Every structure is written in structure tokens, then in C-alpha cells.
Amino acid sequence: MAVPFVQDWDLIQTLGEGAYGEVRLLVNRQTGEAVAVKVIDTSQGKECSENVKKEICINKVLSHPNIVRFFGHRREGPTVYLFLEYCSGGELFDRIEPDLGMPEREAHRFFQQLIAAVEYLHSVGITHRDIKPENILLDDKDNLKLSDFGLATMFRHRGRERRLNRLCGTLPYVAPELLSKLEFSAQPADVWACGIVLTAMLAGGLLSKLLRALPEERLSISELKTDPWFSQTLTSSSSHNKLLCSDTQLHRNNSDRVQFSSSQPDPALGVCVWEGSVCVGGADQVSFSQPARPDNMLLGSQLLGTPGASQTPWQRLVRRMTRFFTTLDSSASCSALRDTCIDLGHTFKHTCTNQVTVSTLDRRNNKLIFKVHLMELDQRVLLDFRLSKGDGLEFKRLFLKIKQKLSDIISTQKIPLPVT
Known part of the structure; x- marks a missing residue:
């Protein structure tokens, strides 16, 4: 899903996704500033459109140091772009x-x-x-x-x-x-x-x-x-x-x-436990885990407080524990991941050249789906795991199991910090 009115920004990765869109991390190729944009396609349902309007109205009245800041929104046809504070520390x-x-x-x-x-x-x-x-x-x-x-x-x-x-x-x-x-x-x-x-x-x-x-x-x-x-x-x-x-x-x-x-x-x-971790707001709800904040995309002003050009591409990625570098190239890394997932009884599917989707059931027999992006950064291959559907902690458990089984191909090389 493109961001048509944004210039001089490179897409680094998708941070989160929902039924009607996704959140993307963008980096300014001139300044190195990193932002995220929440992109929602409202053409697929009236309820989605109404929910987005309400979300915008609510965000406009909020101002608190422990709540993600809202900088504005823009609509291009059925697509709505929400601009919020970018939180590089992750979830x-x-x-x-x-x-x-x-x-x-x-x-x-x-x-x-x-x-x-x-x-x-x-x-x-x-x-x-x-x-x-x-x-x-x-x-x-x-x-x-x-x-x-x-x-x-x-x-x-x-x-x-x-x-x-x-x-x-x-x-x-x-x-x-x-x-x-x-x-x-x-x-x-x-x-x-x-x-x-x-x-x-x-x-x-x-x-x-x-x-x-x-x-x-x-x-x-x-x-x-x-x-x-x-x-x-x-x-x-x-x-x-x-x-x-x-x-x-x-x-x-x-x-x-x-x-x-x-x-x-x-x-x-003595406390009730609900079986399942699915969202009960309906399959058409709009829910993302990572917001955005490019105020210069709206006003042409410079971003403040975001990572600068001294950082390498991997450092500008949002912090996430569910990723690791490998000692192999992309093809061999993907093959090793596929074999491990199949051995664990998971469904493994290529969705595009550098992305795979893995589907399975968690320990409570609820659906758990995650995607793995294979990215070449600093002449190395990064496997970046991101939850698509299911319980976050169940996803973390599964990631640790996969990481353990792939320990022989995980790189332990330290990446040098940029010279300042």
C-alpha cells in the first residue's frame, strides 16, 4: 500500500497490520529521519470508515506524556493516513x-x-x-x-x-x-x-x-x-x-x-479464564500496534527527536526482540527456516520474494499467524518475525523455540556503532 504524497522517504519495513491496512516505517533519504505512517483503506466497509472517524476525533482531544501524540491526518480517496508520534522502543x-x-x-x-x-x-x-x-x-x-x-x-x-x-x-x-x-x-x-x-x-x-x-x-x-x-x-x-x-x-x-x-x-x-485470544470486536475491526509521526509530510517542517543520518539502516528499525541475523545468505536462511517450521508442524508459505507467512495453533488451540521478513542489511541477512494474528506472548514462546532450533546459523557478530 503506497503513500502517494510522500517524497524522499524510503520504505524500510511494515510495522503492523490490520484488516484494512498497515503501518509502515519510512526513512527520509536526505536527513535519515525515521517515521511511521498508519495507512487505512476504508473502502471495504462502512463500519471501518466510522471507526476511523471516531479514532481521529478521539486522538485530537488527547494530550498526555504517556499517550502517543497525534499530529494530524490526511485522506486520499478511500485511504486515510494517520500521523502520530513514532515510538522507536517498540512494543x-x-x-x-x-x-x-x-x-x-x-x-x-x-x-x-x-x-x-x-x-x-x-x-x-x-x-x-x-x-x-x-x-x-x-x-x-x-x-x-x-x-x-x-x-x-x-x-x-x-x-x-x-x-x-x-x-x-x-x-x-x-x-x-x-x-x-x-x-x-x-x-x-x-x-x-x-x-x-x-x-x-x-x-x-x-x-x-x-x-x-x-x-x-x-x-x-x-x-x-x-x-x-x-x-x-x-x-x-x-x-x-x-x-x-x-x-x-x-x-x-x-x-x-x-x-x-x-x-x-x-x-x-477463582478468576474466569476465557479460552482464546482472538479479537472480539469482529474481523473487520481496525487495530494496529505501531503508530506514526511525520508532521513534515503535512506541513513541510523538519521532524524533531527522530533518529538522524548517523544511524545505519538496521539501527533505524523499531526495537524488537523477535529478530536475529544469520550467517547464511537469504535463500539458505529461508530454507533453514522453512525446514524448522515444517518440523514443528507449522504451515509455511511464501507470500513474496522476501516474506513468508507461518500459520499454526498455540497451546490453547487458537490460531497463531506470523510473518517473517528477510532483509539484507550491512551485507547480512536479518530474519524479522512479526505477529499477524493471535496472542503476543504465545507468539514470543514460539519465536524462542524456532530461534533455539536455528541457533547453529544465528550470527553472534557485533555490529559496530556509527562514528559520531
Whole structure:
């Protein structure tokens, strides 16, 4: 999908995709500045067009350091281009090791920033409705940025609050009342999703006061902010997790790993677990994980705060753990990848010269699809894995398995930093 009005920008890679379009990383060949553009084709459905209009309206009213900034949009026929802040640090879920999580100090800081973003959203009457690690980005200074407002909606206007009735989001992060009630309050549903994100960051710790099934018994954000664990300043990694009040326990059950993703609470502890990680907003929803920010494409002004010309092409790629360089050429690397995927029982398909699509089922028998781009950078071959459909942590587990089986062809050579 081209960007017709953009000049002097080279396409580096596709960052994310949805039912009606994709997000592309572009680099200015004159200045070396890197941007991303979210491209949406609205010709395939009226609902898509309406969702995009709502997403634009919501983005226009948002201004918070932990929310991706919106710089404007442009329409060319049925295609809409959204311009937002580019977050080169990648997605939060890339920091979460399956079944290990991340250091408590990091999780604590990211969670505080996430709550700050959600509290701000609620203060202006907006609910996100699809909070998950894949929709949480990091900038070049490792600050959290909540992104992707394709499913967001307004629940309060001029002091009047309405209850919601649309079931949407991603199932492992959906609050139980969305599945059991005709109407529900917006704010507790977002708080539940934040609790599941923290669960994933801390490798499956059940947060009893955030994840209570009854929304009226769930902690509010104002109550959460007074909690000793949340409000403390962590100066070093702790040897244990306090996890939101004394009656909350960290449960690690290795025997359950075959059944449950670490993004889900343990059902044995009294919390419902939904089988599946598919998006329940419908197949036609527009959902991306990486936004964009080329204000100079709109105004002709110079981009600020983006990587400069001193960086090599591989350094301008958005940070992602799910990639590695190989010691082979493109053809041999692709053959090795194909053999490994087939040995693991996955479906392997060439979609174009430098891209393959792999389809399989995760441990809960839900569809998992990812693409692998083969790129030649600095006379080396990079295999870049990107999730297309399914649970992000399940995708990470599968990537690690493939990487282990290909360990004999993975390059360990260090790439020199640019001379400044």
C-alpha cells in the first residue's frame, strides 16, 4: 500500500497490520529521519470508515506524556493516513519474557506510567477498551506510550456518563462483566485490562484487588494509587513481589504452563479464564500496534527527536526482540527456516520474494499467524518475525523455540556503532 504524497522517504519495513491496512516505517533519504505512517483503506466497509472517524476525533482531544501524540491526518480517496508520534522502543510485550516476565523495577515503572495514561483518559471521558502489551509502546527514552485508539469510545460527555454494551477487545484482557452483562461501566473494564498487563509483566502474579470479578469490588485508579506497592519508589530489583496489598499472592504453577498463557490469571484461584485470544470486536475491526509521526509530510517542517543520518539502516528499525541475523545468505536462511517450521508442524508459505507467512495453533488451540521478513542489511541477512494474528506472548514462546532450533546459523557478530 503506497503513500502517494510522500517524497524522499524510503520504505524500510511494515510495522503492523490490520484488516484494512498497515503501518509502515519510512526513512527520509536526505536527513535519515525515521517515521511511521498508519495507512487505512476504508473502502471495504462502512463500519471501518466510522471507526476511523471516531479514532481521529478521539486522538485530537488527547494530550498526555504517556499517550502517543497525534499530529494530524490526511485522506486520499478511500485511504486515510494517520500521523502520530513514532515510538522507536517498540512494543511493551517485547520486554516480557514468556513465563519469566520482567524485573519488578521495570514492571513497577511501566505500570505507573500505564495507570497515569488510563487515569488521564478517564478524566476526559474516554475508555480505551483494548489495553494489552501489544498496544503499549516505548519511546527512545524507554517511556511508556499507550497507543491504538481504534476501539476507544467516549463514555462521559458534559458530565453525563453512559454505560456501554459493546463486547470488544482482546479476550485474555477482557473483564468478566463484558461477557456476563448487557451493560457495564467503562472504567472498571480498563482497570481489569491493566491488571492483566501487570500479570504478564510479573509472570503470572494474580492481583486480587485489581482482578475481582465484580466491577464494584475492583480497585479504582484513585484507590490503586494509594497502595503501598504502587506508590513506592523501587531503587533496585526486589527479591520478592509485594503485589498490591498483603492478601495478594504471587502464584507460579509450572504444571499449568501447557494450558495457560502468562497473560491470563489462573482459573484455580477463582478468576474466569476465557479460552482464546482472538479479537472480539469482529474481523473487520481496525487495530494496529505501531503508530506514526511525520508532521513534515503535512506541513513541510523538519521532524524533531527522530533518529538522524548517523544511524545505519538496521539501527533505524523499531526495537524488537523477535529478530536475529544469520550467517547464511537469504535463500539458505529461508530454507533453514522453512525446514524448522515444517518440523514443528507449522504451515509455511511464501507470500513474496522476501516474506513468508507461518500459520499454526498455540497451546490453547487458537490460531497463531506470523510473518517473517528477510532483509539484507550491512551485507547480512536479518530474519524479522512479526505477529499477524493471535496472542503476543504465545507468539514470543514460539519465536524462542524456532530461534533455539536455528541457533547453529544465528550470527553472534557485533555490529559496530556509527562514528559520531
